[in-house]
Amino acid sequence: MIYLVATAQRSDLQAVRESSPEIWRQVRRYNLPVQLALAAADDVIQFSEDPSTTAVISLAPCQPGSADLYRWGHVVTAGMATGTLGNLRMNPTQTLHAVDNLALSAFAISHGNHAYCLGLGGAPGQAWCGLEAVHERLSAGAEEDVLLMAGDQDAAEDGAPGLGVALLFSVRAKSYQPLGRIVRLLSISRNNTRTADVVPHAANGLAAFLPALVEQRQGPMSYVVPPEHTDGLSGVTISLEIL
Amino acid sequence: MKRRVVISGMGALSALGATTDELWTGLLANRSGVRRVQRLVESGITVTNGGEVASVSPQNVDRDHEIANRAIEDALVQSRRDAAECGFIWSTGLDTFQMGPNGFVHRSAGLCFSNLSSRFSGPRRMIAAACASGTQAIGEAFRLIQNGRVDACVAGGSSVMLTPFYLIGFAGLQAVAVDNGGDPSTACRPFDKRRKGFALADGAGAMVLETLDGARKRGATVFAEVIGFGMSQDGFDLNRPCDDGAGAELCMRRALTDANLSPEEIDAVNAHATATYSGDLAEAAALRKVFANRWPEVPVSGAKGAIGHAMAAAGVLEAIIAAHTCATGIVPPTVNLQHVDEGCELDHVIGEPRDSNAQSVLSVSFGMGGQNAAIIIKRHKEAQEIQK
Numbered sequence: 001m002i003y004l005v006a007t008a009q010r011s012d013l014q015a016v017r018e019s020s021p022e023i024w025r026q027v028r029r030y031n032l033p034v035q036l037a038l039a040a041a042d043d044v045i046q047f048s049e050d051p052s053t054t055a056v057i058s059l060a061p062c063q064p065g066s067a068d069l070y071r072w073g074h075v076v077t078a079g080m081a082t083g084t085l086g087n088l089r090m091n092p093t094q095t096l097h098a099v100d101n102l103a104l105s106a107f108a109i110s111h112g113n114h115a116y117c118l119g120l121g122g123a124p125g126q127a128w129c130g131l132e133a134v135h136e137r138l139s140a141g142a143e144e145d146v147l148l149m150a151g152d153q154d155a156a157e158d159g160a161p162g163l164g165v166a167l168l169f170s171v172r173a174k175s176y177q178p179l180g181r182i183v184r185l186l187s188i189s190r191n192n193t194r195t196a197d198v199v200p201h202a203a204n205g206l207a208a209f210l211p212a213l214v215e216q217r218q219g220p221m222s223y224v225v226p227p228e229h230t231d232g233l234s235g236v237t238i239s240l241e242i243l
Numbered sequence: 244m245k246r247r248v249v250i251s252g253m254g255a256l257s258a259l260g261a262t263t264d265e266l267w268t269g270l271l272a273n274r275s276g277v278r279r280v281q282r283l284v285e286s287g288i289t290v291t292n293g294g295e296v297a298s299v300s301p302q303n304v305d306r307d308h309e310i311a312n313r314a315i316e317d318a319l320v321q322s323r324r325d326a327a328e329c330g331f332i333w334s335t336g337l338d339t340f341q342m343g344p345n346g347f348v349h350r351s352a353g354l355c356f357s358n359l360s361s362r363f364s365g366p367r368r369m370i371a372a373a374c375a376s377g378t379q380a381i382g383e384a385f386r387l388i389q390n391g392r393v394d395a396c397v398a399g400g401s402s403v404m405l406t407p408f409y410l411i412g413f414a415g416l417q418a419v420a421v422d423n424g425g426d427p428s429t430a431c432r433p434f435d436k437r438r439k440g441f442a443l444a445d446g447a448g449a450m451v452l453e454t455l456d457g458a459r460k461r462g463a464t465v466f467a468e469v470i471g472f473g474m475s476q477d478g479f480d481l482n483r484p485c486d487d488g489a490g491a492e493l494c495m496r497r498a499l500t501d502a503n504l505s506p507e508e509i510d511a512v513n514a515h516a517t518a519t520y521s522g523d524l525a526e527a528a529a530l531r532k533v534f535a536n537r538w539p540e541v542p543v544s545g546a547k548g549a550i551g552h553a554m555a556a557a558g559v560l561e562a563i564i565a566a567h568t569c570a571t572g573i574v575p576p577t578v579n580l581q582h583v584d585e586g587c588e589l590d591h592v593i594g595e596p597r598d599s600n601a602q603s604v605l606s607v608s609f610g611m612g613g614q615n616a617a618i619i620i621k622r623h624k625e626a627q628e629i630q631k
Contacts, residue, residue: 058371060371064351079287079407083286085286085288090415094412102612104614105612108476109479109480113478114489114490114493118372118474120368121334121335121353121356123352123354133368233361
C-alpha cells in the first residue's frame with residue numbers, strides 16, 4: 001500500500017525568508033526554482049520517519065538557470081565576438097545554477113541523506129514519471145518513504161513567478177492533513193493521447209493535482225492530468241482512494 | 244520473479260571516433276582523443292583542450308540532437324529493435340549554450356529530450372544526475388525491464404559541453420585542466436601525481452537493454468548481461484566528495500547486494516576517474532574499502548584520459564567499455580596514468596591492456612553534487628565474441 005502523507009507548495013520567497021530563516025540561509029545562493037523546491041520539501045520532510053533514509057525524486061526545472069546566468073551567457077557571446085573571453089571569470093554559483101540536479105544535492109546535504117535518489121530532467125511531463133517512480137519504489141518495498149519535489153519558474157528573468165511543490169509518500173498509513181483522511185495512491189496509467197498544447201513546467205502539474213484531491217470526498221478518485229501538463233505524447237490518469 | 248536483462252545493441256560517439264569499435268580499439272591502443280580545439284583557442288579562453296566528436300560539425304546548432312541520435316540509431320540497428328517497441332531512459336545533460344550563425348543560441352536539454360523521445364513507446368524518462376546520469380539511465384532501464392514494466396529500453400546519455408560557457412564555468416570550479424601549453428592529449432591524467440582535472444568532452448552513448456528471453460526469441464546478439472544497480476547520495480558538499488568516499492562506497496555495495504554478488508566475485512572496475520584531486524582520492528579510498536584485502540588484485544581502468552569527461556554520456560560510454568571487457572576479458576589501460584599518486588593506490592592497468600579474463604565488471608559514476616551510481620555487467624555465455 002502507498003499513502004500520500006503530506007504536501008506543500010511555496011511561491012513566495014519573501015515568506016520563506018521571514019518564516020523560515022534557517023531554510024533561507026541554506027537556499028539563498030541558489031536560483032528561484034531550487035529555492036522554492038527546497039522550501040516546499042522542508043515543509044513535508046518532517047512527516048517522514050527518517051529524512052536521512054527517505055528516497056528522493058527531484059524534478060529539474062523546465063526553465064532552469066537564473067537571470068544572472070543568462071546575462072552571463074550574453075557576456076560570453078560578446079566576449080567571443082571581441083576575443084576577450086580570456087579575461088572572464090564565472091561565479092561558481094552560476095555554474096551550479098546550470099546543473100540540473102542542484103535541488104537534489106542541496107536537499108541531501110541539508111538532511112544528511114544517503115538514500116536512493118532519482119533526478120528527472122526538465123522535459124515536459126516528467127512529474128508523472130516521478131510519480132510512477134514513487135509507485136515503483138514503494139511497491140517494490142525498496143523504501144518506506146519517498147519524497148517527490150519540483151521547482152520551476154515561468155521564465156529565467158528577474159521577477160518572474162516561481163513555484164515549488166513537494167509530496168511525501170509512505171508505506172505507512174497516515175492521515176493526509178488537508179483532508180483529515182487517509183489517501184491511498186493506487187496507480188498511474190497512461191494512454192496514447194497526443195497533444196500539441198503542452199506548457200513545460202516541472203511544478204505546475206503537481207500543483208494543479210493537489211486542489212482536486214482536497215475537493216474529493218471519501219471513495220475512489222481518478223484524476224485525469226490536463227493535457228497541457230503531460231509530455232504531449234501520452235495521457236495520464238492517477239487513481240487514488242480516500243479512506 | 245525478476246527477469247534477466249541483457250545488452251543487445253550499443254552505439255557510441257566519442258573523442259576516439261564515431262563507433263563503439265573505434266572507442267574500444269583506441270583504448271586498447273592506449274590512445275587519447277583529447278586535443279586542442281582551434282575554435283576555443285581563437286576565443287581566447289584558458290581551457291582549450293577537449294574531447295571533441297569530430298564527425299558532427301561544431302557549427303551545427305542541432306549538434307546536441309545529432310550526436311545523441313546517431314548513437315541511438317547505431318544501438319537500435321545493432322539490436323534490430325524498433326524505437327516504437329522500446330522505452331527511453333536518457334539524459335541530455337545540461338542546456339547547451341553555443342554560437343549559431345545569428346549569435347548566441349540557448350538550447351534546452353528538456354527540449355532536446357522531448358525531440359529524441361517522441362518516437363519511443365515509453366516509459367520516457369529524462370535522467371538528471373549530472374555526471375552519474377548515464378550510469379543511472381542504464382540502471383533505471385535495467386530495473387524497469389527486470390520488474391516487467393517494459394520489455395526493452397534504449398538507455399544512455401549525450402552531452403555537448405565544449406563551449407566557452409561550460410569551459411569557463413568548470414574552470415571556475417577548478418575541475419578542468421587548463422591549457423599549460425603542453426601536449427593536449429595528456430591534459431587528463433586520472434589517478435596520476437600530475438593530475439589537474441578533467442578535459443571536458445562532447446559525446447553520446449546508447450545501449451539497447453532487453454529481457455534475455457526476448458533477445459533469445461528474436462535471435463538477437465547478446466553482448467553482456469546487466470546484473471546489478473545501486474544509487475546513493477553523498478549528502479556532503481556540492482562540489483567535492485567526502486574524503487573517505489563513503490557515498491561512492493555505499494552505491495557500490497548496493498549494486499553488489501542487488502546483483503547478489505560478493506566483492507570477491509568482481510573481476511575488474513571501470514572507474515569514474517575524473518583526474519580531479521579530491522575525486523580520485525575519494526574513489527580510490529572507496530574501492531579499497533569495498534574490496535578490502537583483495538584490492539591489489541582487482542584491475543581498475545578509467546576512460547577519461549582517452550575521451551575526456553562527456554558528463555551525461557560518460558557513464559554509458561564507460562559501461563560500453565565495461566561490456567567489451569566482459570565479452571573479451573581484456574581490461575584497457577587508463578590512458579595518461581604513469582605515476583600513481585599517493586592515496587590513489589589500486590591495481591591500475593597502465594600502459595597496455597591486460598588480458599585478465601574479467602567476466603564481471605563494476606562500472607561507477609559519481610555526479611557533481613553527490614549522486615553516485617554503480618552497475619554490474621557480466622559476461623553472458625551466449626554473448627557474441629567481440630574481437631580482441
